Amino acid sequence: MDTIENKIIKSERVANATLLVGTHAESLKQQALLFAKKLNCLEAAGCNACNACKKIEKNIHPDVIWIESQGESIKIEPLRELQRTLHLKPYEGRWKVVIIDGAQHLTLAASNSLLKILEEPPAQTTFLLLAPHAENLLSTITSRCQRIRLSDAPPPNLDDIENLNSLLSLPVSLEERFQLAIEISKDDETFQKTLEIWTLWYHDLLFYKQGLSPFESPLHQKAALAQTQIRTQSISTLYDKLKTVLETQKTLKHYQVNRQWLAEHVVTQLSLGTSPA
Numbered sequence: 001m002d003t004i005e006n007k008i009i010k011s012e013r014v015a016n017a018t019l020l021v022g023t024h025a026e027s028l029k030q031q032a033l034l035f036a037k038k039l040n041c042l043e044a045a046g047c048n049a050c051n052a053c054k055k056i057e058k059n060i061h062p063d064v065i066w067i068e069s070q071g072e073s074i075k076i077e078p079l080r081e082l083q084r085t086l087h088l089k090p091y092e093g094r095w096k097v098v099i100i101d102g103a104q105h106l107t108l109a110a111s112n113s114l115l116k117i118l119e120e121p122p123a124q125t126t127f128l129l130l131a132p133h134a135e136n137l138l139s140t141i142t143s144r145c146q147r148i149r150l151s152d153a154p155p156p157n158l159d160d161i162e163n164l165n166s167l168l169s170l171p172v173s174l175e176e177r178f179q180l181a182i183e184i185s186k187d188d189e190t191f192q193k194t195l196e197i198w199t200l201w202y203h204d205l206l207f208y209k210q211g212l213s214p215f216e217s218p219l220h221q222k223a224a225l226a227q228t229q230i231r232t233q234s235i236s237t238l239y240d241k242l243k244t245v246l247e248t249q250k251t252l253k254h255y256q257v258n259r260q261w262l263a264e265h266v267v268t269q270l271s272l273g274t275s276p277a
């Protein structure tokens, strides 16, 4: 559960370096592409249709630099090459995005070269390091990165959840909230499943809030609702709500508590600051 903390970006601004971890290399690449588009899109939204987005997709955008392993390792040469050009302003975009795909393959010399760059991060440049596990990298590097972990867990099945919309939107009136609390706490299994969905939902909202999209999230079809919700809630509010859900999961698992009382508490906390539907 501790790693959940690491999944989240706690600042509103673009970080100097982000470590994206996950065991599906292709998902990591897709996420990196989305991020690069979001930062340099001419429509400012990662539209996939503008010139910048198209160039990034085709890997011909001059400000999106991919560094990949040649054979078994990423040697120091591409890092040296990078160092020579990093002081230059972005050519076309707002941001230079350096994506190191397979960062676990950085040789020690290359790692040290990267570390030197990260110690004095160039302006308007952001680094994305992709790797299966954070432990594959030097801790001096990972400590300079914010960390996002893509989920490897199988997503919950949403088809048999009748009240999904009201779970995600949360009712405005007290009576309806009370009713919802009764519904979700009718048995342990329903309650646990509901908490899993909320975990996923607030995790997704935090992704959206940073301009990333949660890759292959089962809640993907609720993107419009997510956009409405992130407009009215700050990162710290969403983060607090995610924490509330995680704490409720722990409480439910480890303590003898009145389920309905716990459900009322969590519904009330999650309803804070949401605007009427």
Ligand SMILES: [Zn+2]
Residues within 6 Å of the ligand: 040, 041, 042, 043, 044, 045, 046, 047, 048, 049, 050, 051, 052, 053, 054
């Ligand atoms: Zn675009």
